[in-house]
Amino acid sequence: MTQRAIRAPAMTFHGDPFLVPAGEALRHWPDALMRIEDGRIASIEDAEEGLKRLPAGVPVTHYEDALICPGFIDAHVHYPQTQMIGAFGAELLEWLERYTFVAEQDFADAGHARDVAARFLRELLRAGTTTASVYCTVHPQSVDALFEESERFNTRMIAGKVLMDRNAPDALLDTAERGYAESKALIGKWHGRGRQLYCITPRFAPSSSEEQLQAAGKLWREHPGTYMQTHLCENQGEIEWVRQLFPERSSYLDVYDHAGLTGPRAIFGHAVHMDEEDFACCHRTGSALAHCPTSNLFLGSGLFRMVDAKRIERPVRVGLGTDIGAGTSFSQLQSLGEAYKVAKLGGHALTPEQGFYLATRGGAEALRLDDRIGSLAPGFEADFVVLDLKATPLLDFRLSHARDLAETLFVLMTLGDDRAIRATYVAGECVYERDRPESFLYPGAASSA
Numbered sequence: 001m002t003q004r005a006i007r008a009p010a011m012t013f014h015g016d017p018f019l020v021p022a023g024e025a026l027r028h029w030p031d032a033l034m035r036i037e038d039g040r041i042a043s044i045e046d047a048e049e050g051l052k053r054l055p056a057g058v059p060v061t062h063y064e065d066a067l068i069c070p071g072f073i074d075a076h077v078h079y080p081q082t083q084m085i086g087a088f089g090a091e092l093l094e095w096l097e098r099y100t101f102v103a104e105q106d107f108a109d110a111g112h113a114r115d116v117a118a119r120f121l122r123e124l125l126r127a128g129t130t131t132a133s134v135y136c137t138v139h140p141q142s143v144d145a146l147f148e149e150s151e152r153f154n155t156r157m158i159a160g161k162v163l164m165d166r167n168a169p170d171a172l173l174d175t176a177e178r179g180y181a182e183s184k185a186l187i188g189k190w191h192g193r194g195r196q197l198y199c200i201t202p203r204f205a206p207s208s209s210e211e212q213l214q215a216a217g218k219l220w221r222e223h224p225g226t227y228m229q230t231h232l233c234e235n236q237g238e239i240e241w242v243r244q245l246f247p248e249r250s251s252y253l254d255v256y257d258h259a260g261l262t263g264p265r266a267i268f269g270h271a272v273h274m275d276e277e278d279f280a281c282c283h284r285t286g287s288a289l290a291h292c293p294t295s296n297l298f299l300g301s302g303l304f305r306m307v308d309a310k311r312i313e314r315p316v317r318v319g320l321g322t323d324i325g326a327g328t329s330f331s332q333l334q335s336l337g338e339a340y341k342v343a344k345l346g347g348h349a350l351t352p353e354q355g356f357y358l359a360t361r362g363g364a365e366a367l368r369l370d371d372r373i374g375s376l377a378p379g380f381e382a383d384f385v386v387l388d389l390k391a392t393p394l395l396d397f398r399l400s401h402a403r404d405l406a407e408t409l410f411v412l413m414t415l416g417d418d419r420a421i422r423a424t425y426v427a428g429e430c431v432y433e434r435d436r437p438e439s440f441l442y443p444g445a446a447s448s449a
């Protein structure tokens with residue numbers, strides 16, 4: 001049995017601060033001792049108590065000027081787009097044609113896919129993200145590359161092969177039958193292997209025929225526990241196109257609902273231009289939304305309506321997505337800074353507690369993994385980050401004037417980025433440490449380092 005303990009200030013959520021007062025939702029230990037056993041949290045309590053109970057010989061790592069929180073969760077990200085972040089000038093549909101569909105063709109080459117997957121995982125960990133729901137490309141080898149690298153770090157990843165059988169370059173198209181068969185084989189290979197989980201991934205309604213959407217729905221029904229991710233109501237031009245392609249459906253979301261693609265473990269990216277019926281459908285079916293603020297601002301897509309999504313009488317599960325490469329940062333701290341501004345433009349202030357909840361437990365609830373990740377509590381998988389409260393001279397100075405935890409969290413949302421991630425732990429192992437000579441280590445190597 002491997003045991004270790006971490007001592008530092010710590011915080012976690014056991015409720016939703018959109019639905020209950022922040023003080024009820026948040027737990028904060030000014031000085032915590034968290035004991036880890038075989039990759040899981042065995043206990044977390046005030047250090048004074050915890051140290052008395054700690055068995056002799058268990059090593060304690062003490063972080064000063066730090067705050068520990070659950071590993072960040074990225075509910076929507078495209079790993080193949082790591083190579084095209086910051087593509088100039090276009091809105092969604094032109095951006096896809098001019099940049100995205102060009103970059104994704106490179107992933108026919110398994111070597112290229114492995115190289116980008118390796119870089120991608122490191123960027124996630126550098127940003128403190130320990131779980132993500134990831135779009136690969138249409139090529140099955142792009143999925144193997146991502147899961148193989150995730151398996152090396154032992155991260156809990158959700159990912160899948162993109163399904164597209166129309167309205168994209170020929171080199172990126174499958175067919176309804178082929179997409180079904182390839183996805184099914186990948187489910188057999190990867191779903192539930194270690195910490196990896198499979199996500200059936202029709203890109204969006206315009207690039208899948210009705211037949212392919214129906215096949216995706218069938219495959220999802222045949223494999224309980226798998227995920228389904230796609231894009232929804234991101235941009236006005238896209239929404240109008242869906243109207244033309246599916247004239248018999250009452251809305252964009254109805255296209256997916258009709259194909260059996262709503263329900264628990266469905267994750268809809270963006271959901272910027274939603275009406276009340278759309279939100280009600282998500283609540284009713286248990287579908288989740290991924291809010292992608294840096295992307296929605298970068299492409300000029302619009303402003304996500306968080307307050308409407310989380311309306312107390314019919315709350316919708318919402319996670320936070322970077323949507324790399326339309327999104328501009330892997331850092332969920334930066335996503336939160338932009339989420340705050342998006343909410344502000346809509347006339348609301350996203351509280352720091354709501355922000356950190358979205359990036360941790362809220363994401364886990366959206367992904368239906370809140371019984372194992374997203375919280376610091378006994379029995380949970382020990383995925384967590386060590387935030388450095390002195391990461392930069394400005395952060396250090398500003399936080400020296402912070403009066404309480406809420407202000408500290410809000411300043412981290414506003415000024416924080418990957419520099420504020422001192423260490424990232426995955427299943428109890430320190431796989432990333434900013435200041436050690438080799439920042440990234442696979443788990444076996446991490447524990448012996």
Ligand code: GUN
Pocket residue numbers: 078092096100203204231234295323326
């Ligand atoms: N809609 C369909 N595909 C994509 C994509 O790759 N990125 C974004 N932001 N929206 C999409």
Ligand code: ZN
Pocket residue numbers: 076077078231269323
């Ligand atoms: Zn996306």
